[in-house]
Amino acid sequence: MSEGLVAVLDWIAILCLLAGALLSLVAAVGLIRFPDLLSRMHTAAKPQVLGMLLVLVGIGLRLIPVEETNVFNAGTLLLVGLFQVVTIPVAGHIAARVGYRTGRIRADLLTRDELAERLERRRGEESG
Amino acid sequence: MTDRKTAKKAKAAALRRRLGKVQVPVALGMTLVWMLLFNAFQPRWESLGLFVLGFLVSVAIMLVFPLPPIVPGFRFHPLPLVRMVLHIAGKMFTASFRVTAWVFSPGEVHSSVIAMRLRTHSDLMLVCTAIASSIIPGTVIVEVSRDEWTMYLHVLGAADEKGIEDARADVMELERLIVRALGTREDIEMLEAASPSGKESV
Numbered sequence: 437m438s439e440g441l442v443a444v445l446d447w448i449a450i451l452c453l454l455a456g457a458l459l460s461l462v463a464a465v466g467l468i469r470f471p472d473l474l475s476r477m478h479t480a481a482k483p484q485v486l487g488m489l490l491v492l493v494g495i496g497l498r499l500i501p502v503e504e505t506n507v508f509n510a511g512t513l514l515l516v517g518l519f520q521v522v523t524i525p526v527a528g529h530i531a532a533r534v535g536y537r538t539g540r541i542r543a544d545l546l547t548r549d550e551l552a553e554r555l556e557r558r559r560g561e562e563s564g
Numbered sequence: 565m566t567d568r569k570t571a572k573k574a575k576a577a578a579l580r581r582r583l584g585k586v587q588v589p590v591a592l593g594m595t596l597v598w599m600l601l602f603n604a605f606q607p608r609w610e611s612l613g614l615f616v617l618g619f620l621v622s623v624a625i626m627l628v629f630p631l632p633p634i635v636p637g638f639r640f641h642p643l644p645l646v647r648m649v650l651h652i653a654g655k656m657f658t659a660s661f662r663v664t665a666w667v668f669s670p671g672e673v674h675s676s677v678i679a680m681r682l683r684t685h686s687d688l689m690l691v692c693t694a695i696a697s698s699i700i701p702g703t704v705i706v707e708v709s710r711d712e713w714t715m716y717l718h719v720l721g722a723a724d725e726k727g728i729e730d731a732r733a734d735v736m737e738l739e740r741l742i743v744r745a746l747g748t749r750e751d752i753e754m755l756e757a758a759s760p761s762g763k764e765s766v
Contacts, residue, residue, distance in 0.1 A: 459660060462667055462668075466666075470667075470673065471672065474704065475673060475675060475720055477704045478702060478704060478720045485699055486657070486701070511600035511601070512600065512601065512603065515597065515601060522695065524699070525695045525698030528704055528705070529698065529704075529705045529706075529708070532707075532718060536707065546675060546677060548678065549677045550676075550679040551706060551716040552677070554709075
């Protein structure tokens with residue numbers, strides 16, 4: 437592989453890694469800054485997914501010029517990405533659900549709450 | 565003596581029954597994961613051994629922990645699949661910027677919990693739509709009701725009617741793309757049948 441191409445790949449990789457790290461930083465700031473559980477969930481689960489994917493892409497690009505491993509090492513990165521993407525929503529959903537059901541949300545921050553309407557309705561059906 | 569024989573036969577029958585439950589596509593998928601784990605996609609002889617070993621391990625896992633099959637499973641439509649992946653990736657980027665802007669803008673961010681009734685009635689499509697909308701920044705699944713095929717989403721920043729409607733349209737679009745890309749023919753028909761009246765979402 438030519439020197440020039442390696443340099444270009446390196447720079448793209450560096451940009452990806454930096455962007456990923458920045459997004460993770462944003463997630464951390466959001467965690468501190470947002471007042472209630474549900475909005476915190478957004479920053480905890482979200483910019484971080486994209487950030488992690490970007491970091492993985494960056495690492496993958498760095499791996500391409502390495503002689504003996506080449507692109508084939510990207511398999512592990514692919515797995516990391518795949519399982520993160522598939523599992524983060526599960527954890528997020530459970531946390532959000534438990535938080536909601538136990539009332540650890542700030543209702544004053546919600547403009548509209550259709551789930552509350554439904555739970556209310558259901559409660560009405562059960563008692564009536 | 566005969567006791568032993570019948571016991572052996574019963575054992576063999578049980579094993580055969582379990583072997584019959586092995587789902588080959590799932591086993592192949594697990595083999596793929598195994599090969600990715602061990603970097604088996606290099607042109608060398610060990611790769612073949614890793615493939616065989618991976619397949620045996622997958623079969624063993626399915627024998628020990630049998631799971632009911634997922635019916636009807638995925639159908640892959642290549643072109644819509646590419647469209648879906650590009651759409652989700654693009655949304656992730658734009659929505660990340662939006663969330664970042666909210667993080668650094670002062671004041672409280674208002675949001676809403678909205679109900680989204682899906683147009684297709686398939687477990688797999690529900691799961692895929694839920695995962696996709698969870699991955700895109702700005703929406704979190706709070707609750708899923710399977711008997712009503714409704715997802716309850718917490719939408720960050722949806723503080724007025726317009727924001728809520730936009731979020732709704734986004735999720736609808738996401739569902740459409742996912743069903744087009746991964747759904748069975750019945751799913752797609754269902755989607756199309758529901759689409760004209762799909763505007764009423766609650």
